[in-house]
Amino acid sequence: MHLYGSLKIPLAIDLFLISSDNDTDILPLYNAGLPTTLHRFFKLYSFIKNNRMGIKVIAFDADDTLWVNEPYFQETEKKFCELLEDFLPHHSVSQELFKTEIANLGLYGYGVKGFILSMIETALRVSNNTLNAVVIEKAIQYGKELLERPIEMLDGVEDVLKALSGKYRLVVATKGDLLDQERKLKKSGIGHYFHHTEIMSDKQEKDYQKLIKHLDIEPSQFLMIGNSIKSDVLPVLAVGGYGVHVPYHTTWAHEQVSHHIEHPNFRQLKQISEILPQLLP
Numbered sequence: 001m002h003l004y005g006s007l008k009i010p011l012a013i014d015l016f017l018i019s020s021d022n023d024t025d026i027l028p029l030y031n032a033g034l035p036t037t038l039h040r041f042f043k044l045y046s047f048i049k050n051n052r053m054g055i056k057v058i059a060f061d062a063d064d065t066l067w068v069n070e071p072y073f074q075e076t077e078k079k080f081c082e083l084l085e086d087f088l089p090h091h092s093v094s095q096e097l098f099k100t101e102i103a104n105l106g107l108y109g110y111g112v113k114g115f116i117l118s119m120i121e122t123a124l125r126v127s128n129n130t131l132n133a134v135v136i137e138k139a140i141q142y143g144k145e146l147l148e149r150p151i152e153m154l155d156g157v158e159d160v161l162k163a164l165s166g167k168y169r170l171v172v173a174t175k176g177d178l179l180d181q182e183r184k185l186k187k188s189g190i191g192h193y194f195h196h197t198e199i200m201s202d203k204q205e206k207d208y209q210k211l212i213k214h215l216d217i218e219p220s221q222f223l224m225i226g227n228s229i230k231s232d233v234l235p236v237l238a239v240g241g242y243g244v245h246v247p248y249h250t251t252w253a254h255e256q257v258s259h260h261i262e263h264p265n266f267r268q269l270k271q272i273s274e275i276l277p278q279l280l281p
């Protein structure tokens with residue numbers, strides 16, 4: 001029992017990690033059937049060690065990571081479906097709207113303005129161009145209300161920013177409309193914690209590579225925190241950075257993936273504040 005004492009395990013792991021060329025050397029060991037506890041311990045220790053080895057920039061996704069977003073869209077969508085209930089059941093209108101949004105993503109990008117245009121297009125299609133112009137007026141009004149919603153910060157966000165500020169370069173990396181995201185950041189009152197805000201047209205590997213280059217750092221010095229596995233974690237891991245997932249209770253269908261991640265640079269948290277013990281001495 002004493003062989004696995006609290007001092008000897010970290011020392012052994014430390015020696016092993018020092019002798020490893022990189023994190024990928026550890027993966028076969030993970031897969032070799034280590035006991036679950038030891039397996040988790042390896043992952044955590046590897047993460048902390050690598051963090052100490054040089055993370056410089058911590059990037060935060062904005063919507064549903066820093067502040068509430070998706071529930072507001074869902075409320076708007078519900079009202080929109082009610083507008084069209086003479087033509088189709090709610091669920092079908094919702095499906096039609098989703099189809100329109102996805103088809104338009106390449107043209108309009110992410111954000112409220114594209115969402116408004118997609119609502120109008122969907123309304124015209126499901127009504128076979130027979131709807132009253134008042135419905136279009138309502139859809140535009142709902143969109144404007146969405147743009148004017150107050151900012152509701154998520155639990156623990158400001159404490160995390162305050163604690164990390166000055167110790168790391170903090171960045172916002174978000175999709176959405178430029179003006180809308182800038183406005184939300186200003187209204188949130190947390191803008192002063194960030195060195196840089198990147199409004200990204202998309203969050204794919206090439207977009208992160210561009211951001212990392214712009215920040216003048218190596219991928220291994222970049223850590224991204226966000227609520228979307230698809231946008232905030234997988235592409236970051238793929239380019240050599242660190243990905244931290246903090247799930248939100250609701251996620252847009254387009255961002256949903258069922259993906260089990262086994263990667264030494266990945267961390268799954270329940271709350272954003274859980275990152276602090278891993279990033280601070």
Ligand SMILES: [Mg+2]
Pocket residue numbers: 061062063064065226227228
């Ligand atoms: Mg998000």
